[in-house]
Amino acid sequence: MKKISLFYIFLIFLFVLFLGFILQSGQTLESEKENQTASQTLPVNSADSKKASVKVNAERPDFLDLPAMGKIFSGHLKQPLSRLLLQLIVIMLAARFFGKLATWVGQPVVIGEILAGILLGPSLLGILFPEGFSLLFPKESLSTLQILSQLGLLLFMFVIGMELDLKILKNQAESAVVISHSSIMFPFLLGAGLAYFLYVPLAPAGVDFAAFCLFMGIGMSITAFPVLARIILERGWTKTTLGSLALTAAAADDVTAWCILAIVVTIVNAGSFSSGILTILMSITYMLVMWKGILPLMRRAGNLYTTKESMTKTISAFFFLFIFLSSWITEIIGIHALFGAFLAGVVMPDKKELRTNLVDKIEDFSLTVLLPLFFAFTGLRTKFGLLSSSGLWPVFFIILFVAILGKLGGSAVAAKISGKNWKDSLSVGILMNTRGLMELIVLNIGYDLGILSEEIFSMMVLMALTTTIMTGPGLKLVEWFFSQEKSVTSKKTETDIIISFAQHTRGLELLKIAYGLFPEKKKEREVTAVHLSPDSNISETHAEKYESSSFTPLKELSKELNIRLNTIYKTSTNITKDIIRIIGDGNYKLLLIGAARSFFSDDILSGKIRTILSETNCNAGILFSSHLEDVKNIQILFGGEKDLNLLQIARRLAGNYNSKLSLVSLNGSVDLLPLKIKQALKKEKIKPLPFGSNASEWKQFDLILCDLDFWENNPEFRVKELPKGGGLLLIRSVDDFFLEG
Numbered sequence: 001m002k003k004i005s006l007f008y009i010f011l012i013f014l015f016v017l018f019l020g021f022i023l024q025s026g027q028t029l030e031s032e033k034e035n036q037t038a039s040q041t042l043p044v045n046s047a048d049s050k051k052a053s054v055k056v057n058a059e060r061p062d063f064l065d066l067p068a069m070g071k072i073f074s075g076h077l078k079q080p081l082s083r084l085l086l087q088l089i090v091i092m093l094a095a096r097f098f099g100k101l102a103t104w105v106g107q108p109v110v111i112g113e114i115l116a117g118i119l120l121g122p123s124l125l126g127i128l129f130p131e132g133f134s135l136l137f138p139k140e141s142l143s144t145l146q147i148l149s150q151l152g153l154l155l156f157m158f159v160i161g162m163e164l165d166l167k168i169l170k171n172q173a174e175s176a177v178v179i180s181h182s183s184i185m186f187p188f189l190l191g192a193g194l195a196y197f198l199y200v201p202l203a204p205a206g207v208d209f210a211a212f213c214l215f216m217g218i219g220m221s222i223t224a225f226p227v228l229a230r231i232i233l234e235r236g237w238t239k240t241t242l243g244s245l246a247l248t249a250a251a252a253d254d255v256t257a258w259c260i261l262a263i264v265v266t267i268v269n270a271g272s273f274s275s276g277i278l279t280i281l282m283s284i285t286y287m288l289v290m291w292k293g294i295l296p297l298m299r300r301a302g303n304l305y306t307t308k309e310s311m312t313k314t315i316s317a318f319f320f321l322f323i324f325l326s327s328w329i330t331e332i333i334g335i336h337a338l339f340g341a342f343l344a345g346v347v348m349p350d351k352k353e354l355r356t357n358l359v360d361k362i363e364d365f366s367l368t369v370l371l372p373l374f375f376a377f378t379g380l381r382t383k384f385g386l387l388s389s390s391g392l393w394p395v396f397f398i399i400l401f402v403a404i405l406g407k408l409g410g411s412a413v414a415a416k417i418s419g420k421n422w423k424d425s426l427s428v429g430i431l432m433n434t435r436g437l438m439e440l441i442v443l444n445i446g447y448d449l450g451i452l453s454e455e456i457f458s459m460m461v462l463m464a465l466t467t468t469i470m471t472g473p474g475l476k477l478v479e480w481f482f483s484q485e486k487s488v489t490s491k492k493t494e495t496d497i498i499i500s501f502a503q504h505t506r507g508l509e510l511l512k513i514a515y516g517l518f519p520e521k522k523k524e525r526e527v528t529a530v531h532l533s534p535d536s537n538i539s540e541t542h543a544e545k546y547e548s549s550s551f552t553p554l555k556e557l558s559k560e561l562n563i564r565l566n567t568i569y570k571t572s573t574n575i576t577k578d579i580i581r582i583i584g585d586g587n588y589k590l591l592l593i594g595a596a597r598s599f600f601s602d603d604i605l606s607g608k609i610r611t612i613l614s615e616t617n618c619n620a621g622i623l624f625s626s627h628l629e630d631v632k633n634i635q636i637l638f639g640g641e642k643d644l645n646l647l648q649i650a651r652r653l654a655g656n657y658n659s660k661l662s663l664v665s666l667n668g669s670v671d672l673l674p675l676k677i678k679q680a681l682k683k684e685k686i687k688p689l690p691f692g693s694n695a696s697e698w699k700q701f702d703l704i705l706c707d708l709d710f711w712e713n714n715p716e717f718r719v720k721e722l723p724k725g726g727g728l729l730l731i732r733s734v735d736d737f738f739l740e741g
Contacts (some may be wrong), residue, residue: 025523063558087376088369090136094120095372103573105242106472108227110436114465117375123384124474137380149377152370152721153441155362158319158323159556160226160254161345162355176245180252182414183432184221184260187406191220194402198395204453214264215446218257219460221402224436224468225254227558230571231471242424246431249411253432258342261442262335268449279334286329287343295347302349311357319358371437378440381447382461383454396459403463408433423482430474439464498588500530500579504550506594508533508557509628513621513729514592515702516631516653526564529554530582532572547676576608580615588618593625595730605712605730611706619734622708625727630702631657635689636718637706638663638670644677645733646705653703661686662701691717701726708732 077083095114102112119125126133137145195209195216203212228250236242266279279485305315322346330340348355412429416422443460446452452460497514501507507529518525531550547569558565571576583591593612595604604624613620636646636652647663654661663670663686670688671676681688704719708730711718719728 015478062597077135080141080144083136083138084144087141087145088373091116091120091376092369095368095375106573107469108230108436108472109573110224110227111465111468112627113372113375114378114437114440114468117372117377117379118384118461118465119379120376120383121379121382123382125377127385138508142377142380145373145377145380148370149374150337152366153338153374154323154327155366156371156437157338157341157441159359159363159366161342162348163226163229163304163345164357175415176248177252178418179245179411179414179428179432180256183249183253183407183411183429184256186410187220187403188217188260190402191217194220194399198456202395202453202456204450204519207451211264211268211449211451214267214455215442215451217443218261218444219439219452220406221253221260222257222435222439222442223250223407223432224434224438225250226438227436227468227471228431228434231434235475235570240575242427245415245420245424246428249428249432249610254438258339261445262330262339265445265449266333266335268451277686282333283330283335286333290326290343290347295708298347298349302351302354305354305357311354316358316361338441338445342663366405374440374444378444378461381444381454382458383457384462386455386458387462390455392455392459396462400463400466403435403467404433407435407467426478427475428472430478433467433474434471435464436468437649490585496526496588497590497592498528498530498583498586499592500532501550501594502531504531504553504629506623506625507550509592509625509727510592510623511554511557511561511563511565512628512631513623513653514590515563516656517590517621517649518656519652520655524564525562526566527558527566528566528586528588530568530579532570532575532578534572576611579612583616583618585614589735590619590621591616592621592623593658595622613732617734620732622730622732623727624722624730626722626724628703628727629725632659633662633700633702634659635662635664635701635704637666637686637691637704637710639666639707639710639714639717640669641673641677643669643707643710646707646731649731649733650705653705659702663688664691664704665689666691666714703729705729705731 014604075084095113098112098116098119099109100112102109102115120137122133123134156541192213195213198216199209199212203209213668229247232243232247235243237246263280266283269279305311323341326344327337327340330343331337340613348358387396409427410429411432412425415425415428420428440461443452443457443464447457497517498506499510499514501510511529511713512528514527515525529551531547533546547567550569551565551567554567555565566584579593591612594611595606595609605622609622631653634650636643636650638646653659661684663681663689665671670681673681701723702725704727706728709732722728
């Protein structure tokens with residue numbers, strides 16, 4: 001044993017020995033300390049002091065005193081920090097689970113997160129497990145939860161303000177503003193009219209009709225810009241006329257609605273129209289200062305801090321300080337802190353690099369940790385049981401009908417008048433009817449101000465959830481109904497080869513393989529490249545960044561190889577399903593897709609690839625590689641005469657890349673070939689190589705070709721490891737594409 005090890009053991013022994021001696025000796029000091037304390041304390045308090053001492057000692061349970069230890073741990077659980085951490089764990093797990101569940105049924109993630117918050121509240125958890133609900137969300141913990149959720153909302157609204165591209169408003173101002181304002185005025189008036197009938201039976205006591213009326217109007221008028229933007233991004237409509245129009249109208253809707261909300265909150269807080277004039281003037285003054293004074297300064301900052309290197313902690317702290325300062329100013333003015341955060345985002349520099357760096361710092365934490373707290377807090381306020389106990393379900397359906405009629409109908413009619421066909425008009429109306437998170441923010445503001453009762457709040461939350469859920473099915477219904485017309489997504493691609501990849505490095509490898517699989521004499525080589533981002537919460541700014549980073553290297557390589565490259569990019573909540581749909585929409589003769597070992601298995605054909613292969617019927621090539629570079633040495637795992645098709649494919653690759661061909665004979669399969677074929681192989685200088693652990697020559701390859709069925713059914717011949725720069729291409733051939741010349 002080394003000296004250092006012996007010294008370490010000796011050191012531990014000394015530490016335990018002397019610590020035990022000190023602790024044992026110190027126990028004799030306890031009685032001396034008690035005597036000293038007793039002599040310094042008044043006689044009246046001496047008994048209490050002894051009782052306290054006895055109590056402290058009594059609270060130290062024996063090692064096997066399980067009930068006493070249970071009480072101690074129960075006390076630890078009820079500590080504010082412990083309870084908050086448990087709330088965070090439960091809320092995040094529920095949000096992730098229901099968010100994933102929502103994507104499986106074709107809904108935005110935010111729907112699942114909102115539903116998780118509602119189910120954790122008194123509407124479900126409080127009914128099924130009241131003891132657990134009381135333990136998890138006691139009343140004294142709600143104030144902490146509310147403050148943290150508000151902090152998350154501030155950061156979220158700042159990001160929304162940054163994502164709002166004001167240039168879009170300038171480019172399509174006319175029709176977008178008309179559609180946007182129609183989608184505000186129609187539902188606002190209908191909501192105000194509905195308030196006339198709901199005020200007496202359902203408005204809280206002491207609330208002015210004007211305040212109740214204005215909040216019902218604004219509650220009907222909100223569109224969830226972030227949810228709408230992500231739906232358009234998921235559907236790949238960002239570069240279409242319909243998608244651009246809906247985004248622009250929603251952006252104009254957001255700006256207008258938040259300005260109206262600020263005015264409404266000002267009037268409500270001031271108590272009357274006349275007393276609110278000063279607050280409105282202060283709000284307008286602040287917006288002018290931000291627009292005319294802060295915006296130019298932010299533009300200068302945008303020219304300086306465009307890289308992660310320049311974004312030091314001091315600079316990052318400055319931007320966070322700006323968010324909180326703007327929020328604080330609008331809060332003390334009286335128009336709510338969220339408006340200040342939103343305005344701070346709007347005046348941020350129009351520099352993608354700076355915005356991306358800030359979003360990277362803010363979005364993940366605010367979206368995954370703090371924002372679900374807001375959903376949970378909203379769920380704690382939502383009591384659907386009130387609708388049944390008070391017989392309010394008919395009232396809810398009236399609210400839902402008015403909300404859909406005003407928002408969807410107003411937007412669709414305005415879009416039709418602006419010159420759109422009925423299909424696009426109804427699609428715009430359905431998209432604008434999406435309320436989502438933004439509606440919940442407005443409702444919580446109204447609830448905090450005491451304007452909305454528990455019953456109205458619960459019905460409006462359910463309305464927001466319903467109108468957001470119906471967006472996806474509504475768009476599908478419109479597409480089905482107008483199936484005879486040209487759909488915005490019906491462009492049929494007629495390229496021979498489609499490649500699908502996750503990382504651009506794998507995309508480059510697949511593009512090289514695609515080039516090699518075209519017939520040598522083919523002049524027009526066309527490939528469609530597909531890259532899907534596996535997250536519906538990706539912002540449009542990040543999506544553009546990912547699209548550029550994924551396809552720019554491929555476009556450069558395609559120019560070198562003289563290939564015309566088509567690109568398809570979108571965010572996806574179900575990549576496998578979307579790839580299958582894209583293949584079905586096109587006219588592709590060959591699918592090339594990358595493979596990799598999964599986290600839990602060495603199987604390179606993951607469940608996704610197997611599903612894609614089972615639900616598509618085109619030729620397919622699955623590439624498993626280790627940084628494939630050159631294709632100069634091609635070898636075929638040859639299992640018999642049926643693999644002669646592989647030889648044709650290898651010949652095409654070798655012809656395009658001027659490569660050397662070899663056959664790896666499995667179980668002497670080459671020896672069993674007809675003499676004519678063996679003579680042809682000899683004439684072409686295609687060398688048969690033995691398979692085995694001692695046959696090192698066959699392992700010196702750039703690319704190995706193998707039939708997919710043979711690979712699946714003969715695990716003993718699988719290549720366990722690939723050398724750096726090597727690749728394995730599994731081929732599924734279903735027609736004569738590889739034999740075309």
